[in-house]
Each structure stands twice: as C-alpha cells, then as structure tokens.
Amino acid sequence: MFEYFPTGPYTWNLGVVATLNSGGLIDEVDRACRPIKDAANAGEDAGTPDFLRAWTALTEQLVGQAEEAEKAGHTRTAGQLYARATNYLSQAERMLSHADPDRVPSYRRLLELAQKAFDLHSPRVSRVAVPYEGTTLPAYFSQAPATDDGPAPVIVLVNGLDSTKEHMYSSGHWEELAARGISCLMLDQPGTGEALRLQGLTARIDTEAWAGAAVDWLETRPDVDARRIGITGWSLGGYYAPRAAAFEQRFALCVAWGANHDWGAVQRRRRQREGERPVPHYWGHVLWVWGFEGDEDHLDPFLDFADGVNLDGVVERITVPFLIAHGANDRQIPLAMAHRSHEQAVNSPKCELRVFTPEEGATEHIGLDHLPYVSTFVADWVADTFAELAARH
Numbered sequence: 001m002f003e004y005f006p007t008g009p010y011t012w013n014l015g016v017v018a019t020l021n022s023g024g025l026i027d028e029v030d031r032a033c034r035p036i037k038d039a040a041n042a043g044e045d046a047g048t049p050d051f052l053r054a055w056t057a058l059t060e061q062l063v064g065q066a067e068e069a070e071k072a073g074h075t076r077t078a079g080q081l082y083a084r085a086t087n088y089l090s091q092a093e094r095m096l097s098h099a100d101p102d103r104v105p106s107y108r109r110l111l112e113l114a115q116k117a118f119d120l121h122s123p124r125v126s127r128v129a130v131p132y133e134g135t136t137l138p139a140y141f142s143q144a145p146a147t148d149d150g151p152a153p154v155i156v157l158v159n160g161l162d163s164t165k166e167h168m169y170s171s172g173h174w175e176e177l178a179a180r181g182i183s184c185l186m187l188d189q190p191g192t193g194e195a196l197r198l199q200g201l202t203a204r205i206d207t208e209a210w211a212g213a214a215v216d217w218l219e220t221r222p223d224v225d226a227r228r229i230g231i232t233g234w235s236l237g238g239y240y241a242p243r244a245a246a247f248e249q250r251f252a253l254c255v256a257w258g259a260n261h262d263w264g265a266v267q268r269r270r271r272q273r274e275g276e277r278p279v280p281h282y283w284g285h286v287l288w289v290w291g292f293e294g295d296e297d298h299l300d301p302f303l304d305f306a307d308g309v310n311l312d313g314v315v316e317r318i319t320v321p322f323l324i325a326h327g328a329n330d331r332q333i334p335l336a337m338a339h340r341s342h343e344q345a346v347n348s349p350k351c352e353l354r355v356f357t358p359e360e361g362a363t364e365h366i367g368l369d370h371l372p373y374v375s376t377f378v379a380d381w382v383a384d385t386f387a388e389l390a391a392r393h
Contacts, residue, residue: 001369008040021371022170032058055092079121087170097281098288132213138194142174146181153228154183160235164193176379202291211244246317259338264307276331321350329363
C-alpha cells in the first residue's frame with residue numbers, strides 16, 4: 001500500500017489511499033498533507049485535529065474555485081471540483097472523535113457539498129429517505145440510464161464501521177453499476193453516516209430489519225426490477241450484508257466486500273493490540289456506533305455483546321448467489337474469515353471467493369489500495385449474476 005506518511009499511523013495512510021482511489025488528485029492531497037507530516041509522528045489521535053484543518057483548507061480552496069467556475073457558467077468544472085471537495089472532506093470527517101465539536105458541523109458541510117456535486121456533476125444521483133420504524137434512513141439513489149427503458153436491477157450498498165454514503169458516492173462504485181444497467185441505493189444504515197451523526201440511530205445485530213425496510217421502499221419504485229434487488233456491504237458491511245441476505249429472502253444476491261465473519265473476535269484481537277484499526281479514537285468510535293456507554297478501560301460488557309456480531313449459523317441460511325471479496329494482506333480482518341464464510345455458505349447456489357493478491361494490488365482492507373480494481377470486479381460479478389437471474393426468470 002502507498003504510505004504517504006512513512007512513519008505515520010496506518011489510519012492516516014489508509015485515509016490517503018482511500019482518497020486517491022476515490023477520485024482524489026495526488027497534487028491536491030500532497031499540498032494538504034505536506035504541512036502535517038510532523039503531526040503524524042505525534043500519533044493518530046493527537047494529530048487528528050491537524051489532519052482536519054489541513055484537509056478542510058484544501059476542501060474550501062476547491063469550493064472557492066467551484067464557485068468561481070459556476071459563476072462563469074463552467075458547470076462541468078464546478079461539478080468536478082465539488083465532487084473532489086466531497087471526497088476530501090468525507091475522509092477528514094471520518095477521522096474525528098465522535099465527541100469532537102467539529103464533527104457535526106463538518107458533516108453538515110459535507111452534505112451541502114455532496115448536493116452541489118449531484119446538481120452539477122451527477123444529476124442521476126439524488127437524495128432520498130427510506131421509511132424505517134417511525135423515522136427514515138438517509139440515502140442517495142443512483143438511477144441507472146437503463147431505467148429510461150423500463151425497470152432495472154438495483155444494489156443496496158451499505159457502509160462499514162466508519163464510512164458514509166458520501167464515501168460510497170466518492171468511490172464511484174455506483175457509476176460502475178450504472179454503466180452495467182444497475183441502479184444503486186447508497187444507504188446510511190443505523191450506526192453509520194447521517195443516520196448516526198444527525199439522527200442518533202445506532203447499529204444493530206439484526207440487520208435484516210433495516211435492510212428489509214430498504215427493500216420495501218425499492219419495491220414501490222416503478223424504475224426498480226423487484227425480482228433483482230441485491231445487497232453489497234464493505235468492511236463491517238461484510239457482516240451486515242450477509243446477515244441481511246440470510247434473513248431477508250427478497251434479496252436476489254449478496255456481496256461481502258471484505259469478509260467480516262466474526263467481528264467480535266476482531267474486537268478481542270484489537271484489545272490485545274493485534275491487527276490494525278480503521279480510525280483514530282477507535283474504542284470511542286465503536287461504542288458510539290453501537291450505542292454503548294463506557295471507555296477503553298471498561299470494555300467487557302461491550303465485547304460480550306460484540307461476540308454476537310458473528311455469521312456462524314447465519315451464512316448457511318443464504319440461498320442466493322454470494323460473492324466474498326477479500327484482500328490477501330488485509331491488516332484489519334484476517335483472510336481466514338473469508339474462507340470461513342465461503343466454507344459455511346453451503347446453501348448458496350453460486351458462492352464464490354475472490355482473494356486479491358499483492359501481485360495484482362487491492363490486497364489491503366476492502367482493496368482500498370487499488371479500489372477501482374475491486375469495484376469493477378464486483379460490478380462485473382453483480383451484472384453477470386443479475387443477467388443469469390433474468391435468463392432464469
């Protein structure tokens with residue numbers, strides 16, 4: 001993996017790589033990161049405010065350029081600038097402690113920039129609200145051009161522990177799906193993104209509850225082929241999505257983009273300082289996501305709960321095509337978990353395990369070191385599988 005900060009924290013380097021592989025430009029990233037190289041040596045937690053300041057300054061510089069371009073009638077240029085600004089701020093915001101006073105204002109700013117990007121850069125992406133247990137789940141819907149000719153298949157794309165629908169937008173995976181005739185619902189499910197930050201909705205083990213709500217909503221849309229609704233989850237979504245597909249029978253396929261088969265075991269490893277962590281202020285973030293009180297010195301009740309975030313006895317219930325994509329050198333989730341999911345998915349009619357190697361790239365966590373490569377592989381597999389299902393119907 002490219003490591004901009006040679007002696008800096010894994011979390012910072014992962015953020016840089018994720019940004020570059022989600023449409024960031026290396027010159028812009030370098031200008032943001034160069035002044036904080038020394039701050040990286042102070043540690044991921046202590047240096048996070050410096051990271052935010054540097055990346056926010058870059059974001060606002062691009063916004064200023066976008067505004068000037070927009071005034072001049074150069075809407076394509078403005079849209080590209082807003083899209084990159086969204087990418088940069090989404091990566092900086094996710095690094096903050098949940099208690100940081102800059103967190104919510106930064107996220108609200110991110111929502112504004114994303115909408116600007118949709119208006120000028122991605123007009124087929126729109127903000128939607130999915131009804132869910134007396135409230136709504138915020139999401140972005142990418143309406144594939146294929147819907148101009150009738151209903152099209154759709155993927156529900158769900159977050160991991162620390163990503164947001166804005167990162168999903170920046171990743172461009174929805175564009176790969178759209179080019180293959182597939183729409184995409186980028187969902188901030190409970191415990192992630194806007195649902196957590198602004199609505200206080202925390203994560204839950206029974207992911208089929210909110211996933212079923214997404215299917216309910218999609219079935220009301222005339223542009224959706226209700227027989228071909230799939231679910232893809234990256235990182236912790238590699239638990240969320242298979243759990244949902246196991247218990248929500250309306251999903252036609254499932255992708256675990258990172259096999260988070262036994263997340264509870266990963267937490268126990270992390271408590272022993274084994275394996276890398278995705279974000280600074282890690283335990284505070286985890287407890288916030290799941291709605292637990294406490295701190296790093298009082299984790300036993302949470303770890304007992306986390307043992308239930310486990311796919312043993314669950315993947316056996318998946319009866320639809322199932323892809324597991326995992327990096328051979330994933331420093332967060334052991335490769336053995338991908339094999340475990342694959343071995344247990346005995347009732348899937350098409351269960352495939354794809355391991356990305358160091359020789360080809362995409363070998364780190366969810367392939368962030370070569371994200372477009374994994375993205376296109378997943379999109380091809382989804383398109384092929386939906387075509388097979390259409391032929392069978």
